[in-house]
Amino acid sequence: MPELPEVETVMRALAAKLAGRRVVELVQRRPDLRFALPAGLPGRLAGRRFDRFGRRAKYIRVDLDDGHTLLLHLGMSGRLVLDGPPLEPPSGPHEHLSFGFDDGSVLRFVDARRFGMLDLWPSDRLAEHRWLAHLGLEPLGPDFTGRRLRALFAGRRSAIKSALMDQRLVVGVGNIYACEALFRARIHPSRPAGALAVEEAGRLVRAVRTVLRAAIDAGGSSLRDYVQADGELGNFQSDFRVYGRAGLPCVVCGAALVRLVQTGRSTVSCPHCQR
DNA sequence: ACGAGAACCTGTTTGC
């Protein structure tokens, strides 16, 4: 999936094209994605206006004109594709939802692995939603500082890379950007999270912000199943310094990059630069 | 309480 930069990019593209549009028809082709879809979803969305768009962690929020908010998560392989009619037939076997709007535009939710999520929730109680209630710091927000990060990591013996990807602590950083940020901060991914020095925490915060901002500026990186909402491909993936480069030379020192597995996820790091 | 691993699901790549 889409980590924070991709979600932010998709959200902005949707906002630019769909804000103020009304849903004319929603075609729902299966009862569930990762979880059961809300009961009566097509009926609840028909006639609703998409008023405001936002993002919390890797969730896209769409405020509707009836006091509810549509929450969307793309999972690992989810894509939101902006297109035109017709709604039927679907563009492919994994198009699970098709939203038709009053200007003829069509939004298609395509997700081969179906790890994606969607829910409707009262806007004024959004913070209570089970998907959002326990989320941690927004890494591009003002509270994400070295001091705060060090406090969050204090006492934790898990690997710093796992802690960085723990959405209860810091949100939006997934496998790719965790690897990239740790490389840029010159911190080894296996270090215990609680052992970060003040200066290292500051470096890590700056590295996370830098890499996320750069990816957003590049329009979101793109792997093979990700298509930006407007159909364009992002181009940050060409800037990956370690992710997907195991065995290749470090761009800084030339040492062969090493792959390891942490809590089931691939990590790539430089054995020389990262300590 | 915390952390590691499995589970969820399909498609693509890798290795024998």
Added chain:
DNA sequence: TGCAAACAGGTTCTCG
């Protein structure tokens, strides 16, 4: 060539 295993951006649940 063919088949099986490994691997892929995430989250949630279970188990130790």
